[in-house]
Amino acid sequence: MDELGALCWLVDAGADEAAQVAPVNRFQAKMAAPLAQMNDPPSASQISPFAHGAGLRQAPRGIVRPTAVLNPHAHDNDYIGHALEIANACNTLAELKAAVEAFEGCALKQFAHTTVFADGNPAGRIMFIGEAPGFEEDKTGLPFVGRAGKMLDKMLMAIGLDRTTTYIINVLPWRPPDNRNPDPAEVAKCLPFLRRHIELQSPRMIVLLGGSPLRHVLGNAEGILHSRGKWLHYHAAGRMVPVMPTLHPAYLLRQPTHKKLAWRDLLAINHKLQQNHELA
Numbered sequence: 001m002d003e004l005g006a007l008c009w010l011v012d013a014g015a016d017e018a019a020q021v022a023p024v025n026r027f028q029a030k031m032a033a034p035l036a037q038m039n040d041p042p043s044a045s046q047i048s049p050f051a052h053g054a055g056l057r058q059a060p061r062g063i064v065r066p067t068a069v070l071n072p073h074a075h076d077n078d079y080i081g082h083a084l085e086i087a088n089a090c091n092t093l094a095e096l097k098a099a100v101e102a103f104e105g106c107a108l109k110q111f112a113h114t115t116v117f118a119d120g121n122p123a124g125r126i127m128f129i130g131e132a133p134g135f136e137e138d139k140t141g142l143p144f145v146g147r148a149g150k151m152l153d154k155m156l157m158a159i160g161l162d163r164t165t166t167y168i169i170n171v172l173p174w175r176p177p178d179n180r181n182p183d184p185a186e187v188a189k190c191l192p193f194l195r196r197h198i199e200l201q202s203p204r205m206i207v208l209l210g211g212s213p214l215r216h217v218l219g220n221a222e223g224i225l226h227s228r229g230k231w232l233h234y235h236a237a238g239r240m241v242p243v244m245p246t247l248h249p250a251y252l253l254r255q256p257t258h259k260k261l262a263w264r265d266l267l268a269i270n271h272k273l274q275q276n277h278e279l280a
Ligand code: URA
Pocket: 130, 131, 132, 133, 134, 137, 142, 143, 144, 145, 146, 148, 149, 170, 250
């Protein structure tokens, strides 16, 4: 049965809507074959998974591409290695932005409408790191512009900061479909870009918003409620950067009684800013 035949069969059977965000690709073998031929690999180990046409293409709005466009010979480690190579070759934030936008090795990108790189002041000395873009961020291409973003703006304002004095990024530049948790391989392919982002932006202080950046930036799995409010450190380009983990603004929307904990963390951040005038 060809694709059209299969579709007609589903329609005849009464199917009138997609049940999942990600389509089940029933033609994987069929679609992978021409791709493998396009790369014309002498052997699986010799081909680059990043050859033209081998990776993922960002889907136009409303179109979800099947996962078969990933090179069937590529392994997660190949993509992680490639991400590392191209991230480290970037010497400016603009180069890094272009590299992330061009990267085709992370499956999350196929579901996202935009690459969400950063917002705020690239010269700002305080970097806020969230988890991943949500619906609004995926629409606009900017981090923290939805409800959680409004809450973040209030948190910044409470200690005299705003987006002109801070720099805001996420661990992941692409929204996971349905805001699901990204799988470890998806995160691993984004981490080289995140680490280079921190090196190039060179913040004097980092604020981690929630457990996900705590885990992925510092490798700390103790949980945000345990680690928040305590100064930690991140090593970037030979410098020790003070890091304050605090509660994610979306969590505060769900647990408003915990705003008092976030307020304590903000006061600690403010205190350090006052002590180190060059930060402000
Ligand atoms: N939550 C995040 O962690 N980041 C965003 O950009 C928006 C919501």
